[in-house]
Amino acid sequence: MKTATATFEVIEPSFGSSFYYSRYQQNANIKAHVWHYHPEVELVFVKGGAGKRQIGSHISYYTDGDLILIGSNLPHCGFTDEATGNTTETVIQMKPDFLGEDFLSLPETMGLQALFERAKGGLAFGPEARKLVGQRMEAMDAMQPFERLLTLVSVLHDLEKSADHTILNADGFAIETQVQDNDRINMVFNHVKDNFREPIALDEVAGMASMAVPSFCRYFKKVTKKTFTQFVNEYRIVHACKLLAEKHIPISDVCYESGFNNFSHFNKSFKEFTGKSASQYRKELREVVS
Numbered sequence: 001m002k003t004a005t006a007t008f009e010v011i012e013p014s015f016g017s018s019f020y021y022s023r024y025q026q027n028a029n030i031k032a033h034v035w036h037y038h039p040e041v042e043l044v045f046v047k048g049g050a051g052k053r054q055i056g057s058h059i060s061y062y063t064d065g066d067l068i069l070i071g072s073n074l075p076h077c078g079f080t081d082e083a084t085g086n087t088t089e090t091v092i093q094m095k096p097d098f099l100g101e102d103f104l105s106l107p108e109t110m111g112l113q114a115l116f117e118r119a120k121g122g123l124a125f126g127p128e129a130r131k132l133v134g135q136r137m138e139a140m141d142a143m144q145p146f147e148r149l150l151t152l153v154s155v156l157h158d159l160e161k162s163a164d165h166t167i168l169n170a171d172g173f174a175i176e177t178q179v180q181d182n183d184r185i186n187m188v189f190n191h192v193k194d195n196f197r198e199p200i201a202l203d204e205v206a207g208m209a210s211m212a213v214p215s216f217c218r219y220f221k222k223v224t225k226k227t228f229t230q231f232v233n234e235y236r237i238v239h240a241c242k243l244l245a246e247k248h249i250p251i252s253d254v255c256y257e258s259g260f261n262n263f264s265h266f267n268k269s270f271k272e273f274t275g276k277s278a279s280q281y282r283k284e285l286r287e288v289v290s
Helices: 110-121 127-142 145-161 179-195 202-208 213-224 228-246 251-257 263-274 278-289
Strands: 020-025 041-047 051-055 058-062 066-070 088-094 123-125 165-167
Touching: 020 127, 041 127, 041 145, 051 066, 051 228, 058 228, 066 110, 066 127, 088 127, 110 123, 110 145, 127 145, 179 202, 179 213, 179 228, 202 213, 202 228, 213 228, 228 251, 228 263, 228 278, 251 263, 251 278, 263 278
Parallel strands: none
Antiparallel strands: 020 088, 041 066, 041 088, 051 058, 066 123, 123 165
């Protein structure tokens, strides 16, 4: 098994701008495919397609594009790959105070601070919000810096007012402020990401974090609000959702390709996590797509 180290991403604003902006074609944003974190707040619009969302301790599958706001230092992973089927991915990254502390204290802009605070749990916006701001985010690619800044403020304002969103880490996700803690939990997340198809021994992962097994279990539960086993199983289930949507293979193959070595355990876990059986999930997804 290979072990991926944590990644702290250093972000430089776009030339002539106070924030970073980039628009990628399809799945070209390959640098985001490991777990990473950064102090910048990140806004991502995926136009069309389906794929995994991995933000904090939350893992889920989106089916018709995505719009996500990720808070400062919240670990996350890339949202597109060669199978996603999206047309573009637009990424905006900004320091929480990129507009200046005084500016964010104005009556007209105080809501943006509240938006950034909610984003610490990760926000996924629904179809109404995607329709409202997605096209404007893409149009920023051709704008001059001043017009681009005004558009971003307008987009953030609309998102702050939108009720069409879900807090992904609703039970809380408390990454501690020390870099060592960020690195430790990201190392564990990366290890799960790279090795979830194989058995993952708890003592091996605890050793990677330089902790005894009981201490590691308490630490992981404190940070993610989940047990390590629950986190790994959820990762496997979400991968199974991806396979059910993207590949025409038997459900038994989906089970084993997702890291489960027991079909009945897979069926039980899948239904507990999604509220439906794997066959029902695939059938409903095909009805939506067709």
